[in-house]
Amino acid sequence: MALKIAVLASGNGSNLQAILDKHAAGVLDVDIRLVLCNKRNAYALERAEAVGVPTLCLPHTDYPDRESFDQAMIKAIQESGADTIVLAGYMRLLTSAFLQAFAGKVINIHPAILPAFAGVRGAADAHEYGVKLAGCTVHFVDEIMDHGPVIIQAAVPVNPEEDVETLKQRIHSAEHRVYPQALQWLAENRLSLEGRVVRLASSDKPKLAAAGNCLVWPPLEEGF
Numbered sequence: 001m002a003l004k005i006a007v008l009a010s011g012n013g014s015n016l017q018a019i020l021d022k023h024a025a026g027v028l029d030v031d032i033r034l035v036l037c038n039k040r041n042a043y044a045l046e047r048a049e050a051v052g053v054p055t056l057c058l059p060h061t062d063y064p065d066r067e068s069f070d071q072a073m074i075k076a077i078q079e080s081g082a083d084t085i086v087l088a089g090y091m092r093l094l095t096s097a098f099l100q101a102f103a104g105k106v107i108n109i110h111p112a113i114l115p116a117f118a119g120v121r122g123a124a125d126a127h128e129y130g131v132k133l134a135g136c137t138v139h140f141v142d143e144i145m146d147h148g149p150v151i152i153q154a155a156v157p158v159n160p161e162e163d164v165e166t167l168k169q170r171i172h173s174a175e176h177r178v179y180p181q182a183l184q185w186l187a188e189n190r191l192s193l194e195g196r197v198v199r200l201a202s203s204d205k206p207k208l209a210a211a212g213n214c215l216v217w218p219p220l221e222e223g224f
Contacts, residue, residue: 007032
């Protein structure tokens with residue numbers, strides 16, 4: 001059965017596009033019930049509309065506080081029929097009420113290898129620190145920012161000559177592979193949680209040794 005998702009975004013929506021592309025290719029079993037943005041100029045809305053996915057813009061500035069805004073999101077998402085929340089460049093913290101409404105069903109991608117470099121400047125902070133490996137993390141969301149259990153991570157080498165924007169582009173390329181993969185594992189009901197450890201049930205699907213010039217664990221499967 002297809003995973004019924006609502007995608008939350010605030011900007012460009014490149015990870016949304018990766019999800020749309022993998023779905024169109026027939027390798028990602030999702031039913032995108034809603035793309036919801038908190039900014040009117042978010043390009044993610046145009047990406048969704050271009051392929052007929054329902055969209056909704058709820059500017060957070062129209063609401064008196066974070067709680068009332070999140071309640072409006074909860075209502076819209078529940079009415080759409082989605083039961084899993086995919087954060088794709090959504091740049092606001094979620095309230096406890098929102099996380100409780102979709103308990104264990106909210107996932108996020110962060111442009112760093114958590115727990116290092118949490119926060120909105122993950123890739124830039126890693127670059128400034130002088131790390132040799134940067135990357136991204138797909139994780140379940142809890143009430144602490146960039147803290148929830150890790151589903152999959154990808155590491156990319158940092159070239160000492162490159163600027164932060166070049167590094168970000170390579171991290172994005174990894175994100176666009178690991179995020180759809182994590183969603184497919186959810187759709188196949190292959191993920192389970194033991195404490196903070198996310199277990200992935202085995203499968204006979206062919207595994208890919210690497211995703212380009214980076215390390216990914218658990219390994220990507222064919223199609224991703």
